[in-house]
Amino acid sequence: MALLEVKDLKVYYPIKGGLLGRTVGYVKAVDGVSFTIEPGQTLGLVGESGSGKSTTGKAILGLAKITSGCILFEGKDITEVVRKYRSPYKKSVQMIFQDVYSSLNPRKRVLDIIAEPIRNFEKLSKAEERKRVDELLSIVGLSSENAKKYPFEFSGGQRQRIGVARAIALKPKLIVADEPVSALDLSVQAQVLNYLKDIQKELKLAYLFVSHDLGVVRHMCENLAIMHNSRFVEFGTRKDIYENPTHIYTKRLITAIPDINPLKRNDNNERRKLVSAEYEEKRNMFYRDGSQVYDLKQIKDTHYVALP
Amino acid sequence: METNAWKVMWREIRHDKLALLGLILFVVTVVTVYTWALTIDQSAAAIVNVRNMNQPPSRTHPLGTDPGGRDVLEQLVLSARNSFNITFIMTIAGAIIGILVGLLSGFFGGHLDNVLMRILDFYAMFPALMLIIVFISMIPSYSVVTFAVLMIVLWSWQGTARLIRIKTLQQGALDYVSASKTMGTHPLVISFREVLPNLVSIITSNFTLNLAMNMGVETGLTFLGFGLPFATPSLGRLIAYAQMPANMTNRPWLWLPAALLIFLMMLCVNFVGQALNRAADAKKRMV
Amino acid sequence: MWKTILRRVLILIPQLFVLSVLIFFLAQFMPGDALRGMIGPDTTPEQYAILRQIHRLDDPWYVQYGTWMEGILARGDFGRSVTHKRPVTDIIGERMMNTVRLSLLTTLFTYIIAIPLGIFAAKKKDRFIDKSIMFYTFLALSMPTVVFSIINLFIFGFRLRWFPVRGSVDAMAAAGTLEHAVSRLHHLVLPAVTFALLSTISIIYFLRNEIIDYDASDFVTTARSKGVPENKVYTGHILRNALLPVAGNAGLIIAGLFTGSIFIESVFAYPGMGQLFVTSIVGRDFPVVNTLIMFYAILTVVSYLVTDILITIIDPRIHIK
Numbered sequence: 001m002a003l004l005e006v007k008d009l010k011v012y013y014p015i016k017g018g019l020l021g022r023t024v025g026y027v028k029a030v031d032g033v034s035f036t037i038e039p040g041q042t043l044g045l046v047g048e049s050g051s052g053k054s055t056t057g058k059a060i061l062g063l064a065k066i067t068s069g070c071i072l073f074e075g076k077d078i079t080e081v082v083r084k085y086r087s088p089y090k091k092s093v094q095m096i097f098q099d100v101y102s103s104l105n106p107r108k109r110v111l112d113i114i115a116e117p118i119r120n121f122e123k124l125s126k127a128e129e130r131k132r133v134d135e136l137l138s139i140v141g142l143s144s145e146n147a148k149k150y151p152f153e154f155s156g157g158q159r160q161r162i163g164v165a166r167a168i169a170l171k172p173k174l175i176v177a178d179e180p181v182s183a184l185d186l187s188v189q190a191q192v193l194n195y196l197k198d199i200q201k202e203l204k205l206a207y208l209f210v211s212h213d214l215g216v217v218r219h220m221c222e223n224l225a226i227m228h229n230s231r232f233v234e235f236g237t238r239k240d241i242y243e244n245p246t247h248i249y250t251k252r253l254i255t256a257i258p259d260i261n262p263l264k265r266n267d268n269n270e271r272r273k274l275v276s277a278e279y280e281e282k283r284n285m286f287y288r289d290g291s292q293v294y295d296l297k298q299i300k301d302t303h304y305v306a307l308p
Numbered sequence: 309m310e311t312n313a314w315k316v317m318w319r320e321i322r323h324d325k326l327a328l329l330g331l332i333l334f335v336v337t338v339v340t341v342y343t344w345a346l347t348i349d350q351s352a353a354a355i356v357n358v359r360n361m362n363q364p365p366s367r368t369h370p371l372g373t374d375p376g377g378r379d380v381l382e383q384l385v386l387s388a389r390n391s392f393n394i395t396f397i398m399t400i401a402g403a404i405i406g407i408l409v410g411l412l413s414g415f416f417g418g419h420l421d422n423v424l425m426r427i428l429d430f431y432a433m434f435p436a437l438m439l440i441i442v443f444i445s446m447i448p449s450y451s452v453v454t455f456a457v458l459m460i461v462l463w464s465w466q467g468t469a470r471l472i473r474i475k476t477l478q479q480g481a482l483d484y485v486s487a488s489k490t491m492g493t494h495p496l497v498i499s500f501r502e503v504l505p506n507l508v509s510i511i512t513s514n515f516t517l518n519l520a521m522n523m524g525v526e527t528g529l530t531f532l533g534f535g536l537p538f539a540t541p542s543l544g545r546l547i548a549y550a551q552m553p554a555n556m557t558n559r560p561w562l563w564l565p566a567a568l569l570i571f572l573m574m575l576c577v578n579f580v581g582q583a584l585n586r587a588a589d590a591k592k593r594m595v
Numbered sequence: 596m597w598k599t600i601l602r603r604v605l606i607l608i609p610q611l612f613v614l615s616v617l618i619f620f621l622a623q624f625m626p627g628d629a630l631r632g633m634i635g636p637d638t639t640p641e642q643y644a645i646l647r648q649i650h651r652l653d654d655p656w657y658v659q660y661g662t663w664m665e666g667i668l669a670r671g672d673f674g675r676s677v678t679h680k681r682p683v684t685d686i687i688g689e690r691m692m693n694t695v696r697l698s699l700l701t702t703l704f705t706y707i708i709a710i711p712l713g714i715f716a717a718k719k720k721d722r723f724i725d726k727s728i729m730f731y732t733f734l735a736l737s738m739p740t741v742v743f744s745i746i747n748l749f750i751f752g753f754r755l756r757w758f759p760v761r762g763s764v765d766a767m768a769a770a771g772t773l774e775h776a777v778s779r780l781h782h783l784v785l786p787a788v789t790f791a792l793l794s795t796i797s798i799i800y801f802l803r804n805e806i807i808d809y810d811a812s813d814f815v816t817t818a819r820s821k822g823v824p825e826n827k828v829y830t831g832h833i834l835r836n837a838l839l840p841v842a843g844n845a846g847l848i849i850a851g852l853f854t855g856s857i858f859i860e861s862v863f864a865y866p867g868m869g870q871l872f873v874t875s876i877v878g879r880d881f882p883v884v885n886t887l888i889m890f891y892a893i894l895t896v897v898s899y900l901v902t903d904i905l906i907t908i909i910d911p912r913i914h915i916k
Contacts, residue, residue, distance in 0.1 A: 061490045086492040095490045103483035107313075107505040117491035166487070326733075432899075433610055433892050435854035438872065442884065445876045446621045524739035528858050531741045532873055550745045551862075553760065557753045567742045574737035582733070 001075050002036040003206050004060070004093075004174055009033045009069035011052075011059050029055040029064070031230040039173065042200070042207040044221030046214060046253070052230040054098075057176040057210045061095050091121050094167040098179035100159040104151040110137075110162055111147040117169045136165040139202075140195060157188035161195065168199060174206045181216060193219060214257050218242065223302075226250045231293040233286075236303035246305045248279045248286050313508040313587075320587040321580060330579030337573060338392060345389040353382045365561050372561035374549070384565055387541040391570070394456055394536060395526055399519045401460045406468025407504075407511060413469070414476030415499040424469065431466050437525070444534045452540055464522065468514055475510055479503045509588035516581035520574045527570050543570050600900060607896050611889055618888060619660040622881050663882065674882035678875070683882045687868065687890065693763050694860070694867035697790075698852045700783050704791030705798065705848060710841070712795065713802025714834070720807060732796045740793060740855050744862035747789045758785040761864035786863045790855060794848060798841055805837035839909045846902030850895045 010033075012026040030052040037043050047053040058064040060071060062082035070079040073089055081087045094117075097103035104113055114133045118124060124132065134144040140161035151159060160180060167175055177196065181189040193216065199205065211217050217224060224241045226234040226249065234247045245251045255275045259268055283290055288308070296304040321327045357377030365372045371380040413421040440462050447454050479485065480503065488498045529535035530544025531551075538545070546566035550556045555563065586593050638646075654662075666672035673683040716728040752760040758781065759765070765778040809815055810833060818828050856869035864870070868887060875883040 058486075063486050063489060085489070085494055090490065090492040093490075095487065097483040097487060099483050103487050105484040105488075105502055105506070108502075116488065116493060120492040163487075166491070170491075429606075430610055430613075433607070433614075433896055435857075435891060435895065437854050437857065438888055438891060441857075441873075441876055442618060442621070442888070445879075520737060524737075527739045528741050532858070532861055533877070544741075547741060547745065550749070553753070556745070556749055560749070563745065567745060571738055571742055574739070575733065578733055578737045 002072070003039045003041075003074060004037040004208075005072040006036070006056075006060065007034050007070050007072070009056065009059060009071070010067045011055050011064050012067040028230050030059065032069070033227075033230075033232055034069075035225055035232070035235065037174065037206050037208060040200070040204045040206055041223065042209055042221045044217035044224040045208060045210045045227060046212065046217055046224060047227030048212060051227045053210050053212075053227045054178055056227070057095070057178050057208055060208065061093060061176055062090075063095075086120065091117075091170045092173045094170065094172040094175050096160070096163050096167050096175060096177040096180045098183055100156050100163060100183055103163055104159055106151055108150075109147065110149055110151070113151070113162060114147075114166045114169055117166065121170055132169070133165075136169055139168070139199065140165045155188075156184050157192060160184060160192050164192075164195065164199065168203060168205075171203060172205070174208065176208045176210065178210045179212070180209075182211070182213065189216070196220070214253055226253065229287075229291055229293050231306065232296055232304075233293055233306045234304065235296060236300075240300065240303040244303070246299065246303070247307075248275075248282050251275050252279050313505075313512075316593070317509060317512060317584050317587040320593060321583045324579070324583045326579045327583035330576035334573060334576040334580070337388075337569075337576075341385055341388045341392060344385045348382050348386060350386065353378060353386060362559055362562075364559075371565055372559070374562055380546075380561055380565070383541050383546065384543075384569065387543045387546055387566060388569060390452075390536060390540055391523070391526060391530075391543040394452070394459070394542075395519065395522045397456055398459045398464045398526070399515065399522050402464025402518065402522075403468055403511065403515050405460070405465035407472050407507075409465065410469040410472025411476050411499050411504060411507075414473040415480055415503065416495065421473075424473070428466055428470055436463060436466070437529070440529070441532070441534045444529075450537055452536060455536055459522075459526070463525070464518075468511075468518065471510065471514055472507065475507050476503055479506055509584070513581055513584035513588045516577055516584050520577040520581060523570060523574050523577070600904070603896070603900055607893070611892060614892060615664075615885060615889060616660065618885050619656050619663070619881075622656065663885070673886045676875075676880050676883050678878045678880045679883075683886045686871065686883065687886060690866060690868045690871045691890075693865065694856055694869065696779070697783060697787060697856065697860075697865065697867055698849055700787040701790040701794065701852055702845060702848055704787055705794050706841075708791060709795035709798035710802065710838070713799045713841075714806065716799065717803045717806035717810070718829075720803075725803075728799065732799055735793050735796050738793060740790075740858040741862055743793060744786070744789050744859055747785060748862060751785055758782075763866050782865070786859050786865055790852065790859050794851060794855070798844065798848075801844070802837055802841055805840065806833055809833045809836055840906060843902060843905040843909050846898040846900075846905065850898040850902075853891055853895060 009030055010028070011030040012028050014023040015025045015027060016023060033052075033056055035043060045053045045056060055064050059066050060082070062084070065083070066079060070077055071082065072078070073092070078087075078089045081089050084090075111130070111133055114136055115129050118129060118132060130147070133147055137144055137146060142158065142161055142165070146154075151162070154162065163180075180196065181192050184192060196207070197220070200207065207220070209217060209220050218238065221238060223237055224235070225232050226241065226247065228249045234241065234245070234250045241250060242254065245254050252275050255268070255272050259265075285308070286294070286306070288294060294306045294308050297307045298304050299307075321331060355378070357373075360373050360377030361375050363369055363373040363377075369379050369381065371384060374380055374383060409424060413424045440458060443458055443462060444450065444455065447458075476499070485498060485502060488502050489495075493502070526535055526542075527544040527547065530542050531548045533548070535544050536542040543566045547563045547570075549559070549562040550567075663674055666674060671684075673687075675681065676683050676686055679686055712728050712731070716725045719725045748760060751757045763779065763782050764775065765782075768775040768778045815828060815832050818832050819825075823831070853869075856867060857872060858869070859865070860867045860870035861873055868890070871883065872887050874880075875887070
């Protein structure tokens with residue numbers, strides 16, 4: 001049974017306008033997205049900013065209001081439950097945030113930050129709670145004396161570890177990681193990513209890994225969904241996407257990955273020009289009216305592409 | 309960087325000579341006025357003594373006597389206490405209402421927020437003091453309590469509510485609030501335990517500046533006759549003696565001390581408020 | 596932008612309606628009526644009852660409101676003042692010109708005082724002159740309008756006798772003569788300066804901050820590094836950008852003056868709308884009070900609107916909503 005199943009998810013925001021401030025239209029942030037995540041598996045959600053990838057993640061956590069569609073968690077329909085402030089579902093699904101500076105309340109000590117979910121769901125004595133926080137800190141590689149400190153005393157990478165410790169405090173089954181490393185220095189990124197992988201093995205976690213960085217996603221994910229204009233343009237395994245990109249948008253994204261070998265620079269530039277030309281040429285083939293994404297079509301057992 | 313908002317505020321005040329002086333002078337004056345007022349027999353102080361009327365300052369009456377023959381110094385102390393009382397009540401109640409309304413409206417949005425914004429827009433439409441004057445003149449048996457209630461309801465909370473609402477909206481967009489939501493924390497707990505502590509310095513500086521403003525407003529309204537009731541001694545009432553040209557030119561002891569006292573108190577509070585204002589904005593801090 | 600303006604004006608109409616109904620509704624709870632001031636000791640209860648009937652004071656409030664509204668909508672007639680026994684529009688018309696004169700002169704003085712102070716404070720940032728100017732703004736912020744008015748009236752009116760102590764014009768001067776105009780100005784100067792000294796604060800702060808910000812901005816640094824003389828940097832680059840928004844704020848200042856005019860006009864016994872408001876409230880003269888509140892509300896909204904429009908014209912980065 002799939003851990004998480006999302007069916008035809010839509011998130012629309014009304015546009016107010018006119019003399020009386022009525023709703024005159026909608027911004028379709030997410031427009032009909034479906035996918036499943038198996039236990040312990042990582043699904044990468046890739047797209048440019050504004051493609052709706054973060055909103056998809058937020059909708060799963062109840063941070064964005066779902067317009068239509070449904071979400072099944074371990075087979076149960078929890079679409080109505082996600083917006084409730086407390087439910088068993090909330091305990092099983094957690095989030096890691098992009099902005100490590102604003103995701104920790106500056107007025108709270110690390111102890112209180114990490115203990116917040118524990119206090120909401122479990123009744124522990126002060127000593128037990130402290131022990132749990134120390135354990136969590138050690139899992140993310142921080143010593144227990146850090147518990148009395150405030151967030152501003154830590155570096156970006158350390159803050160993200162505190163965020164991770166908080167997210168795994170309730171032993172969740174799924175973590176939505178919204179660009180978890182894009183605010184960090186490159187040198188720290190790999191470190192945090194490796195932590196995330198280690199923790200995944202240890203706790204048998206599933207990730208929904210939202211990112212714009214195909215390099216990072218390749219490192220982390222078995223399955224990938226490419227998002228463009230609020231819809232999926234391609235969905236498949238890592239192999240499907242990287243070795244056989246079929247949608248022109250995916251092709252463009254993949255050729256845009258920087259290569260560290262300087263000898264290939266000219267080759268790469270040539271390739272990019274070719275793909276770019278192909279994109280302009282075939283735009284109308286892959287998009288209805290030049291921008292609307294078609295429904296996904298299965299082209300191989302694991303590989304889906306949005307085609308007419 | 310320091311996280312304890314109170315420590316930051318205190319440090320900012322300590323390093324600003326005028327603010328420190330203002331704070332000390334304000335506390336000393338308030339304590340003096342309240343303790344002194346306790347020693348004054350109010351009914352005796354209110355007795356009219358026509359033979360003693362409008363005496364200039366002398367040894368027995370350091371600030372002279374008023375048209376009712378009462379000692380102006382005693383009247384000044386009682387007036388100051390009454391004016392301080394009403395200002396404190398008004399400002400504290402206004403802060404509480406403003407914070408509650410602004411926080412809940414900014415955090416929860418929806419219908420509550422819509423209604424609040426309509427009310428605040430309505431207020432922005434005309435000088436609110438005019439409406440207060442209309443209301444005050446309409447109340448048949450008018451007392452200190454009705455004045456306090458009117459000022460609280462019609463005047464004291466709107467600015468704070470607007471400010472706190474905006475600041476709550478800003479905080480609500482930050483990820484630590486989203487994090488609390490995903491962790492199953494109750495929305496009321498999020499607004500009061502997570503968001504509110506981040507607004508402490510803004511609230512304090514706003515409170516202080518409001519305190520000064522409310523002192524001025526109370527004085528002005530009482531001066532015009534739409535403030536504290538006639539029987540209640542108050543600074544505005546003493547200043548209103550100046551409305552008669554004879555008092556203004558020949559008996560400055562009636563109104564000048566009250567005028568200077570209110571000015572001095574507002575000045576002290578504003579100096580403190582300015583230092584707190586800097587403390588609330590990391591970019592403006594001096595230390 | 597026209598849509599926005601239209602919407603703001605349309606929102607005003609129901610608000611004014613609610614406000615006027617509210618005032619009429621509350622008026623019935625008010626102790627005493629406008630006739631109290633007119634009846635003498637020998638007015639019999641019967642005469643009093645007839646007077647009340649003539650002025651239709653016995654009708655229920657909503658009937659009175661209906662009559663009043665009908666007059667406004669049908670004939671532009673805002674009713675008759677009970678105490679003055681004249682049409683409300685006439686009385687307000689006379690008083691309005693006095694308040695307009697006072698407001699205009701106050702705004703003028705405000706700018707004359709505030710602009711140089713704001714510029715000096717910014718140029719000499721953190722130096723003695725800046726600190727003195729900031730100290731002045733504290734004094735102004737801490738000075739209740741009535742207190743400052745009384746002290747100025749005491750010193751410059753009663754003690755030094757430089758200015759008249761009440762009224763808007765010398766009764767002896769014949770209308771239309773130069774003497775009449777001079778007398779008007781003479782009566783205006785003291786309240787206007789008093790008022791202006793208190794209303795400079797926001798402009799000084801605003802201008803000082805703007806200039807300091809521009810002083811550190813990239814385009815000014817570029818100009819300096821190209822060798823543009825310092826005084827030209829100020830006039831050509833900094834002041835041009837900093838002063839325009841200040842001009843746009845005139846509407847806000849005028850809106851702020853309305854509240855203040857209640858206090859200023861009362862202390863200086865200046866026959867403007869603020870003073871009329873106070874005396875009408877005391878005299879329970881509801882047609883006047885009502886019309887004045889409506890009028891102030893419209894003026895305030897128009898002032899804000901004009902400010903917003905001016906600012907959008909001056910600064911293309913800002914759009915009004």
